[in-house]
Amino acid sequence: MAKVVIDPVTRIEGHLKIEVEVENGVVKDAWSSGTMYRGFEQLIQGKDPRDAIRITQRVCGVCNTIHGMSSVFAVDNAFGVTVPDNGRIIRNLIFASDWLADHPLHFYHLAALDYIDIMAVASYAGNDPALLKVKDKIVSLVKANDTYPLTPRYEPDAFVIKDPEVVTTAVSHYLEALEMRKLGHEMLALWGGRAPFFQNVVVGGVGIRPTVARIAEFTWRFEQLASWLENTYVADVVALGTGPLKPIHDLKVGLGVSNFLGYGAFDEKKSGDIKNRFFRSGVIDNLDLKNIKDLDPSKITEDVKYSYYKSASGLKPAVGKTDPDPKKADAYSFIKSPRYDGKPHEGGPLARMLMQQDPGFMELAGKIGVWPSAVARHAARAYETKMLIGQIRVWLDQLAKNINGEVCDDKALPMDAREGMGITDAPRSANGHWVSIDKGKVTNYQIVNASGWNFGPRDDKGVRGPVEEAIVGAPVPDPTNPTNVVRVVRSFDPCLACSVHIIEPTTNEILKFKVT
Amino acid sequence: MGESFKGLSRRDFLKVCGASATILGLSQSYVPQIAQALEGAAAKPPVLWLQGQNCTGCSVSALNSNHPSIAELVLDILSFRYQPNIMAASGDQAIQVIKDTIKNEKGKYVLVWEGAVPDKEDGLFAAFGEENGKPMTADKWITEAADSAAVVIATGTCAAFGGIPRANQAVTGAKGLLFDGTAKGGAYKGTTPVVNVPGCPPNPDWLVGTIVYWLMNKKAPDVDNYGRPKMFYGQTIHDNCERRAAFEAGLYLETWGDPAAIAPAEGGTATQNYCLVKKGCKGPITFSDCPIRRWNSRTSWPIGAHGICIGCTQPEFYAGLAPLYEKVPEVNLFGIQTTADNIAKVLGVAVAIGLGAHLVGNFATGRVGGKGGDK
Ligand code: SF4
Ligand code: SF4
Numbered sequence: 001m002a003k004v005v006i007d008p009v010t011r012i013e014g015h016l017k018i019e020v021e022v023e024n025g026v027v028k029d030a031w032s033s034g035t036m037y038r039g040f041e042q043l044i045q046g047k048d049p050r051d052a053i054r055i056t057q058r059v060c061g062v063c064n065t066i067h068g069m070s071s072v073f074a075v076d077n078a079f080g081v082t083v084p085d086n087g088r089i090i091r092n093l094i095f096a097s098d099w100l101a102d103h104p105l106h107f108y109h110l111a112a113l114d115y116i117d118i119m120a121v122a123s124y125a126g127n128d129p130a131l132l133k134v135k136d137k138i139v140s141l142v143k144a145n146d147t148y149p150l151t152p153r154y155e156p157d158a159f160v161i162k163d164p165e166v167v168t169t170a171v172s173h174y175l176e177a178l179e180m181r182k183l184g185h186e187m188l189a190l191w192g193g194r195a196p197f198f199q200n201v202v203v204g205g206v207g208i209r210p211t212v213a214r215i216a217e218f219t220w221r222f223e224q225l226a227s228w229l230e231n232t233y234v235a236d237v238v239a240l241g242t243g244p245l246k247p248i249h250d251l252k253v254g255l256g257v258s259n260f261l262g263y264g265a266f267d268e269k270k271s272g273d274i275k276n277r278f279f280r281s282g283v284i285d286n287l288d289l290k291n292i293k294d295l296d297p298s299k300i301t302e303d304v305k306y307s308y309y310k311s312a313s314g315l316k317p318a319v320g321k322t323d324p325d326p327k328k329a330d331a332y333s334f335i336k337s338p339r340y341d342g343k344p345h346e347g348g349p350l351a352r353m354l355m356q357q358d359p360g361f362m363e364l365a366g367k368i369g370v371w372p373s374a375v376a377r378h379a380a381r382a383y384e385t386k387m388l389i390g391q392i393r394v395w396l397d398q399l400a401k402n403i404n405g406e407v408c409d410d411k412a413l414p415m416d417a418r419e420g421m422g423i424t425d426a427p428r429s430a431n432g433h434w435v436s437i438d439k440g441k442v443t444n445y446q447i448v449n450a451s452g453w454n455f456g457p458r459d460d461k462g463v464r465g466p467v468e469e470a471i472v473g474a475p476v477p478d479p480t481n482p483t484n485v486v487r488v489v490r491s492f493d494p495c496l497a498c499s500v501h502i503i504e505p506t507t508n509e510i511l512k513f514k515v516t
Numbered sequence: 517m518g519e520s521f522k523g524l525s526r527r528d529f530l531k532v533c534g535a536s537a538t539i540l541g542l543s544q545s546y547v548p549q550i551a552q553a554l555e556g557a558a559a560k561p562p563v564l565w566l567q568g569q570n571c572t573g574c575s576v577s578a579l580n581s582n583h584p585s586i587a588e589l590v591l592d593i594l595s596f597r598y599q600p601n602i603m604a605a606s607g608d609q610a611i612q613v614i615k616d617t618i619k620n621e622k623g624k625y626v627l628v629w630e631g632a633v634p635d636k637e638d639g640l641f642a643a644f645g646e647e648n649g650k651p652m653t654a655d656k657w658i659t660e661a662a663d664s665a666a667v668v669i670a671t672g673t674c675a676a677f678g679g680i681p682r683a684n685q686a687v688t689g690a691k692g693l694l695f696d697g698t699a700k701g702g703a704y705k706g707t708t709p710v711v712n713v714p715g716c717p718p719n720p721d722w723l724v725g726t727i728v729y730w731l732m733n734k735k736a737p738d739v740d741n742y743g744r745p746k747m748f749y750g751q752t753i754h755d756n757c758e759r760r761a762a763f764e765a766g767l768y769l770e771t772w773g774d775p776a777a778i779a780p781a782e783g784g785t786a787t788q789n790y791c792l793v794k795k796g797c798k799g800p801i802t803f804s805d806c807p808i809r810r811w812n813s814r815t816s817w818p819i820g821a822h823g824i825c826i827g828c829t830q831p832e833f834y835a836g837l838a839p840l841y842e843k844v845p846e847v848n849l850f851g852i853q854t855t856a857d858n859i860a861k862v863l864g865v866a867v868a869i870g871l872g873a874h875l876v877g878n879f880a881t882g883r884v885g886g887k888g889g890d891k
Binding site: 008009010011036050055058060062105109141148151154175178182186188194195199210327403486 | 559560562569570571572573574575576577579580582585586587590591595596597598599600601602603604605606607608609610611612613632637640641642643644645646651680681683684687688690716717771772773774775778781782783784811812813815816817818819820821822823824826834835838839840841842
């Protein structure tokens with residue numbers, strides 16, 4: 001048996017470490033550990049609750065809108081405001097802009113290098129001028145003997161796409177995506193002030209009023225991005241998922257826990273109301289797609305037996321505690337283990353699309369094969385991008401028809417004791433903030449992080465978290481090239497710095513990767 | 517001059533140089549000089565981009581660079597040996613690249629550092645990579661990587677001053693590289709020059725501009741008392757704010773989204789957009805060129821989108837500027853009906869003595885919220 005440690009796992013956000021045990025070329029067991037702690041829950045104590053909306057956005061600069069939205073929902077809830085329709089819709093536009101920037105970033109810039117042999121570009125023999133330009137670029141890097149940051153890399157394995165035409169196209173789309181995702185951030189900035197980290201979403205709504213001019217400026221960028229996303233990003237994911245990447249799916253690489261959970265995203269009626277969201281909230285157990293249960297947030301708890309916290313385990317977030325002890329025995333992660341009804345649940349695009357069951361997605365899933373996998377997660381992410389594009393047009397329309405409507409229910413800071421919960425789905429999972437305030441100050445703040453649902457360690461009963469479980473069974477024929485492990489890890493789009501280590505237990509020696 | 521630069525066509529190369537001149541606020545007549553500086557190097561200058569207690573927001577902001585674009589920066593201008601969010605390599609392969617660069621490119625590489633550096637509990641609050649089965653902490657990396665670098669760019673307020681993680685310094689010991697808030701004495705004790713490019717996150721122009729300046733001149737740009745390049749951080753937000761006239765006229769927004777305090781072009785009925793100082797705007801005590809440079813291809817900026825400036829480029833950020841939604845104590849409005857003269861007097865004092873010292877004094881006497889980095 002070989003123990004494999006990858007540290008750091010790159011092309012993600014954050015600091016995370018994953019160890020796996022490999023037996024006969026297959027992963028037998030896995031451990032996922034977050035290796036960084038700042039303490040937002042501690043530093044926001046005693047502060048003005050309105051600050052949390054700005055400060056907690058910096059939990060993660062990749063999913064930068066998610067914490068801001070969860071936080072404002074929580075503080076809205078505590079203040080008891082009624083967000084006007086235009087405030088709600090502008091928040092949706094800010095949030096959705098980030099999703100449209102984030103999903104292609106994840107696919108092309110974070111994940112794609114695991115699926116293509118980029119050096120195949122050199123063998124491109126066609127005469128498409130755009131692709132020839134890509135070829136020239138890569139060849140010139142090779143000639144200059146400086147191919148960073150595209151190498152070093154794991155040796156391309158059996159599943160990697162090597163067809164020069166497909167690879168060169170993918171690389172040219174990688175470069176296009178770098179430009180296109182900026183449009184998403186420009187859209188976000190038009191309504192939110194800047195990206196990352198919007199600045200004008202406040203308790204009660206937003207500070208900005210809609211105007212015809214702003215809607216036009218937004219639409220001009222949005223329609224360019226939308227057509228690129230549909231014709232390039234979604235098309236690429238579908239073509240690759242049903243074609244060259246299907247063998248990875250057929251091997252069920254990255255199956256996971258088969259329990260899914262979603263808080264829902266994008267409010268359609270009352271702000272923060274999880275029953276009326278464009279992407280619905282709900283729970284699926286044991287992949288029983290016929291039986292989608294309503295979400296009951298009171299069933300959420302967090303275990304910390306294997307996490308670096310000395311605070312009590314199994315607490316509900318509203319009364320949660322965060323007291324770090326980085327030297328705690330047996331612990332191996334700064335991430336807690338969120339559980340719903342005592343069980344691990346996967347959150348994210350696949351969870352959402354399995355609950356949404358849009359006919360188009362079910363048809364796509366039928367083509368790929370209806371079971372969870374790394375590839376299925378990419379497919380779900382692409383499909384929901386398409387759904388969201390359609391809905392943005394609806395919101396823009398609603399905004400234009402009610403252009404003089406109010407945007408904010410601006411209430412003074414309450415001085416009595418109150419509590420608030422703000423939960424929403426994020427591009428990569430389900431994210432929640434719980435706040436208690438008294439005398440105008442935060443008395444308790446707990447964040448159940450989107451990636452915590454997926455990347456949390458074992459719970460108190462020793463049950464693996466979703467990513468740990470998803471890695472088990474992954475083929476790793478060569479422990480020095482654990483490509484399938486990082487494929488699975490990245491398919492969850494982690495927003496934690498991630499480190500996976502590879503150790504040979506017989507010698508206890510960490511295998512050094514050859515620099516290619 | 518050669519026909520091509522490291523695989524770029526002459527035309528594309530000059531475009532990159534032109535963009536670089538723009539970002540530095542230089543006229544296009546500097547293009548040949550920039551071209552010469554870039555072409556003079558035998559190979560693309562190596563870059564290590566390492567992260568401590570960060571959120572990756574600084575990296576994501578850098579992806580939004582336009583002049584030059586991030587693809588041009590990564591593939592054409594610089595040799596990104598290690599950048600955890602875009603590089604292909606993982607694990608020991610990736611760590612080996614850092615070690616090789618430190619060893620083989622001694623004195624030649626640019627170290628970009630993102631995130632604060634914590635020193636409590638043996639630095640275990642931030643680690644990446646392992647050595648002999650032990651986590652390599654940010655604390656260890658900074659000394660190793662910075663000592664052999666040609667220059668260190670502390671990108672973001674976390675790296676420059678400690679930033680948000682510093683608000684929890686009692687637990688993790690988070691500090692900036694050279695500064696601990698406004699005080700000298702950060703996590704890096706060596707002698708390699710460090711340029712601070714704060715902002716939470718920094719505008720991509722500030723970071724890219726600082727790097728290009730260094731490539732051109734092989735020295736750090738002129739900086740202020742907090743190590744920030746004056747070309748980007750030389751004036752306050754308030755100095756250049758589009759709502760300054762409203763401030764002088766005593767027109768202050770009191771309720772978010774109130775049409776009576778918003779200009780017609782922005783969906784309101786007022787003569788102009790009212791000043792946000794009563795909502796807590798930190799523009800009067802924050803140094804950066806946001807009002808002019810704006811964000812995201814110049815589409816907008818926080819105050820332009822009817823939000824306050826939260827002071828994110830300042831060494832006091834965050835704990836020293838909390839609460840964000842209360843008026844800054846330095847600005848005395850003398851009631852609503854103020855006169856421009858009175859305002860100028862009050863602000864004049866604050867701005868003239870460079871606010872840094874002013875705020876430090878106030879922390880000492882407990883006047884600024886009484887909690888400079890207490891939590
Ligand atoms: S300075 Fe701000 S954006 Fe940069 S790493 Fe720190 S918290 Fe994130
Ligand atoms: S206080 Fe803020 S909004 Fe008002 S003029 Fe100054 S920078 Fe602008």
